[in-house]
Amino acid sequence: MTITLDAPRLVKTKALLSIRNVSKSYGSVAAVRDVSATAYPGEVLGIVGESGSGKSTLLRMMNLEEIPDCGDYTLDLPEVSGNLFELDRFERRMLCAKRIGIVYQNPHLGLLMDHTSSGNVAERLLVAGERRFGELRARAQEALAASEFPLDRLDDPPRDLSGGMQQRVQLAKAIALEPALLLLDEPTTGLDVSVQALVLDTLKRLQQERQITMVLVSHDLGVIRTLADRVMVMRRGQVVEAGLVDQIFQDPQHPYTQQLVHAKL
Amino acid sequence: MSLSSLTKPWQPMSYGFLDASAKREIRRKMLKAVAVPGCQMPYASREVPMARGWGTGGLQVSLTLINPKTCVKVIDQGADDSVNAASIRRFLADVSGAPTTLDTLQADLIQSRHRIPEEKLAAHQTLVLQVPNPEPLRSVQPNMSIARQMHADADYGRMWLQLYEQIVRSGRVMQGASYPAMVNGRHVMTPSPIPRWDVPKLHMAQHLTILSAGREKRIFAVPPFTRVEPLVFDDVPYKVEDHGDLTCNRSGARGFFMNEIPLPDGSSTHEISDSDYGVKTIRARDGETVEMGATWYNNGQMEDAQ
Numbered sequence: 001m002t003i004t005l006d007a008p009r010l011v012k013t014k015a016l017l018s019i020r021n022v023s024k025s026y027g028s029v030a031a032v033r034d035v036s037a038t039a040y041p042g043e044v045l046g047i048v049g050e051s052g053s054g055k056s057t058l059l060r061m062m063n064l065e066e067i068p069d070c071g072d073y074t075l076d077l078p079e080v081s082g083n084l085f086e087l088d089r090f091e092r093r094m095l096c097a098k099r100i101g102i103v104y105q106n107p108h109l110g111l112l113m114d115h116t117s118s119g120n121v122a123e124r125l126l127v128a129g130e131r132r133f134g135e136l137r138a139r140a141q142e143a144l145a146a147s148e149f150p151l152d153r154l155d156d157p158p159r160d161l162s163g164g165m166q167q168r169v170q171l172a173k174a175i176a177l178e179p180a181l182l183l184l185d186e187p188t189t190g191l192d193v194s195v196q197a198l199v200l201d202t203l204k205r206l207q208q209e210r211q212i213t214m215v216l217v218s219h220d221l222g223v224i225r226t227l228a229d230r231v232m233v234m235r236r237g238q239v240v241e242a243g244l245v246d247q248i249f250q251d252p253q254h255p256y257t258q259q260l261v262h263a264k265l
Numbered sequence: 266m267s268l269s270s271l272t273k274p275w276q277p278m279s280y281g282f283l284d285a286s287a288k289r290e291i292r293r294k295m296l297k298a299v300a301v302p303g304c305q306m307p308y309a310s311r312e313v314p315m316a317r318g319w320g321t322g323g324l325q326v327s328l329t330l331i332n333p334k335t336c337v338k339v340i341d342q343g344a345d346d347s348v349n350a351a352s353i354r355r356f357l358a359d360v361s362g363a364p365t366t367l368d369t370l371q372a373d374l375i376q377s378r379h380r381i382p383e384e385k386l387a388a389h390q391t392l393v394l395q396v397p398n399p400e401p402l403r404s405v406q407p408n409m410s411i412a413r414q415m416h417a418d419a420d421y422g423r424m425w426l427q428l429y430e431q432i433v434r435s436g437r438v439m440q441g442a443s444y445p446a447m448v449n450g451r452h453v454m455t456p457s458p459i460p461r462w463d464v465p466k467l468h469m470a471q472h473l474t475i476l477s478a479g480r481e482k483r484i485f486a487v488p489p490f491t492r493v494e495p496l497v498f499d500d501v502p503y504k505v506e507d508h509g510d511l512t513c514n515r516s517g518a519r520g521f522f523m524n525e526i527p528l529p530d531g532s533s534t535h536e537i538s539d540s541d542y543g544v545k546t547i548r549a550r551d552g553e554t555v556e557m558g559a560t561w562y563n564n565g566q567m568e569d570a571q
Contacts, residue, residue, distance in 0.1 A: 090418045112426075119430050126429070127422035133432060133498035155433055 014076050016041045016213045017062065017181060022071030024057060031057045032068065033237040039181075039230075041076075042211040046228030046245065048218060048260070054237040055217045059185050061085075062215060063102050064092045075099070077180055097127040101174025105186035107166035110173065113159040117169045118144065120158065121176050128177055143176040144169070148202050164195035168202070175206065184216045188223055200226055221260065225249060233257045281328045282360040287311045291329040291484070295475060298486035303448025304416070305399050305483040313479075314356070320378055321479030323395035324353060327376045330391060331361045338365070338372035343380040343522070343538035350378070367541050370558045379442070381463040383521050383539040384558035386472035388489060394457040396478040399485065401445045401455040421453050421496075428496060438501070446495045453496065454485055462505045462522045466561045467493040509565020513537040516546040520565030 015038040024032045032054040039045040047055045060066040061073065064084060072083040077099055080087075087095065096102075104110040111120050121140040130136055145151060149168040158166050167187055174182055187203070188196040204227060207214060218224055224231055225245060232242040233254065241254040252258045279285060287309070294308040313321050313328075331337065337357050341350035345367045353376060358365050366372050369382040376393040386392060402412040405423035415421070424445055431439045438444075442458035446467070456464055457476055467474060467487050474487040487493055497503045512519045514526075514534045521542065523535035537543040548555045561567060 089414075093418060093420065115426060115430055116433055119426055119433065122429050123422055123426045126425040127420075131425075131499050133429065133501045135500075136429060136498075137433075 016076050019073045022068040024068040044214045044228045046216045046224035046231040049234035053234040055234050059217045099180045101179035102183040103170045103187045110170045111158045116155040118154045121173045124176050143172040147171040182212045182214045283328045288329045294484045298484045299488045302491050303452030303454040305485045310482040317480040320395040322477035323376045323393045326393045326477045333362045335363045336373045338375045341378045344540040379458050381466045383542045383560050388471045390472045392474045394476045396457040396476045399478040399483040401453050446493050465567050511535045516543040518546040
């Protein structure tokens, strides 16, 4: 018996996220210089780099919180077209609420600390127009269960929760509406190693179950290696190297990447 | 032509106390407020001989709308005879020469604090509500600039979240007075601290309602036949106070908004909050002929608005 293999072919899938030639400077500081990135559906794109390399700024641009000086940004979604940086404030807010989820390193940025945890998740559904209390409650519970949050603490405010649990609430909030794009800004930094591993497990499982496209920013090469498919290395606002994770970590080309990989003990 | 023929004789103050430019400004702002129902319009808020927070906003609107033929009624928590209501009514009459009344049906202009009369208002009547805090978003967003942006974007998610939290924590919506309401499907307003009982009266009403906050310097309005919908979840119905079964112990009126009067033995009794309607009920009981208008609530039930 012979095994017939498909001939090698080009991938024809359209990129879900494509950001082209963006630059942003704050006064004389150029935070991001002429950066382009693409992410395909179901893929995890890692962005790695030292502090101040512009990776978080780039992520904030993807969440439309920050508008660059130049460049454009498109998402391959039925409801939007054209350069997303040109949307007005209202359209931007609705797009972010409905299709983009974000998890910040600092839970204070993403959560209302004095409201209940389930309320934090429900807020997103409310912004998107859900007006049934029973439905809100059920979907908040479902999202919190999916991010492995202990449901007996459903109505505790995030300020009473541990760091790991706060990240889970953020994650539940981000996935509550089945977003097309999930942005993760150092989601595990500041957590101790065992909790970090648990949160990473949850992320990995969600990614496999739901095929969510993710962009993951981290300075931790271990996290990138565990989760990402492709990686971009950034330094001083520019991309110095990009490629598959194994390729970058096994055979780094750029001197900075080599340094980075070797520095990882 | 002489100078004296072109000028008016000296007067200690302008008609209706406020000077012409102040009235002009308030008139313009009222028109704007009517044009965009529920949207708060800033205005200058002049000094009036009353402390801010005692109804100066409502008073300025009344002074602007008043003319010698306007029949004025002033109520405070439903009562015509409280000190604040009586003083404002006397002041309005003194500075304008307008007739005053206690009868809801005869009034053209009703200035009110915290209640809407039980008898239905007609198209020729204007209700002026005194508002202490015009910003419904204040509890969720203390920064006024951001709150204004949220109004512009119709970003009321936080408002809804507040209701969600109240139901989660207490099993029901805890908001008593000034229940937030969506006006004309666009702006959320606080209907001044009227009880939940009164909010449905504003929905598709025949009369014009002007809400004015003197200390916070904001005017907003509910024009006639405008939708006013309290924010409620689809599966948690809006509830008014449980006053439908209460009977007033003085007038015997039943099914209206009541004041609770504590008794020395620890129990309590109830009195109708709309004092003029209570007086009418007593007179009718005693055999006098009084004209009683149609009421919004009948047998303790709000009739369905068209």
